[in-house]
Amino acid sequence: MYKLGLIGQSIAQSRSPALHEMLGEELGLPVTYDLHEPADTSPEAFAQTLDSLRRQGYRGTNVTFPYKQLAVAEADSVKPSAGLIGSTNTLALAGGTAAFNTDYSGFIRGYRQRIGDRSAGRVVLIGAGGVGRAVAFALFDVGATEVQVFDLSPDSAASxxxxxxxxxxxxxxxxxxxxxxxxxxxxxxxxCTPVGHYKTPGIPVAADWIGTQRWAFDAVYTPIDTEFMRRAYQVGLAIVSGFDLFIYQGMDAFEIFTERKIQAPEPIIRRFRERFDLRSALLG
Structure with missing residues (x-):
């Protein structure tokens, strides 16, 4: 049995269990994926939860808000992407704790799938949290020439x-x-802010600022077609969605946890969207 999980706060609505269990079905592997919410947001509470998963024989766990940066300190080994970014969303637990960052690799895969080899160019990134850090570094792997960072916290942007x-x-x-x-x-x-989520609707910048760019990305994926994505699509920008990031970071994490390669991802993605009625007028 491959016991997998997710550690974070406010994760009851996560689709990660459905994704990983479906990937297990597709590859013929017995997979369980459980949600774990520590008692509070402290490093101590996170460490206690992680230690419990180790004792229970978990093969791996994903990590989300607000633990992505502090989780690096709990790893025995830190892979290059996690070390460069300073945060992890994927901890492999078999044979020691290894920290990866599949937000980084997942964004690159999503960008290439939607936009191909066209360079990212000069980019404005809004939101300097855990996902923002991963995407910022990944942007240079897809041809960014400069990343300008804005955050409501000037200290976070400067960091x-x-x-x-x-x-x-x-x-x-x-x-x-x-x-x-x-x-x-x-x-x-x-x-890379929560603006656009069902609980925090809206657009991260004024709608009439959008249109002179070549492409746009929204880390929010509930809903898939956020107001920001709809506006970008309407004015002719190429788009990369939060669902693209979600699905590819999840697949990358699954491959790390199970040491099994997903040979044909696109048909699996279509079946996942059909099974859970994840419709999009923008993504096809």
């Missing part, structure tokens, strides 16, 4: 931009006063 510069990339912080001009002049626009 991410500083980490990118330290890694040899071109990055800067964008303040609220410069945000409109930066967005209008960008090649790509990336939302």
């Amino acid at each position: 991410l931009a500083g980490a990118l510069v330290a890694a040899g990339y071109r990055s800067s912080v964008v303040g609220a006063a410069e945000l409109e001009s930066a967005v209008r002049e960008a090649d790509g626009l990336v939302n």
Whole structure:
């Protein structure tokens, strides 16, 4: 039995159990995937939950808000993507604890699937949290020339931009006063905030700022067709959705946990969307 899980707060509505259990069915593997919510947001509560999973024989666990950065300290080994980014969303537990970042690899796969080899160019990224950090570094793997970071917390934006510069990339912080001009002049626009979720509807920037760019990405995937994605599609931008990130980071994590390769991902993705009625007017 492959015992897998997810550690995070407010995760009751996660689709990760359905995805991993379906992947197990597709590959003929017995898989269970359980949700684990620590008592509070402290490092101690996270460590206690993780230790419990180890004792129960879990093969691996995903990690989500608010533990992605602090979880790195619990790993015996840190893979290059997680070390570079400073956060992990995937912990393999067999034979020690190894930290990966499949938000990083999943974004790259989603971008390539939707946009191909076209370079990302100059990008404005809104939201410097765990997902924002992973996507920011991944952007340079798909041809970003510069990533300008905006966050409601100036310290968070400065931390991410500083980490990118330290890694040899071109990055800067964008303040609220410069945000409109930066967005209008960008090649790509990336939302890594919760704005657009069912519980926090809206668009991360003014709708009339969207249209001069070439492409857009929204990390939110509930709903799949967010207001931001609909606006970007209407004005002719190429789009990469939060569902793309969700599905590919999940597949990458599953392959790490099980050490089995998914040979034909696209038919599985179609079956997953059909099974759970995940309709999209934008993605086909």
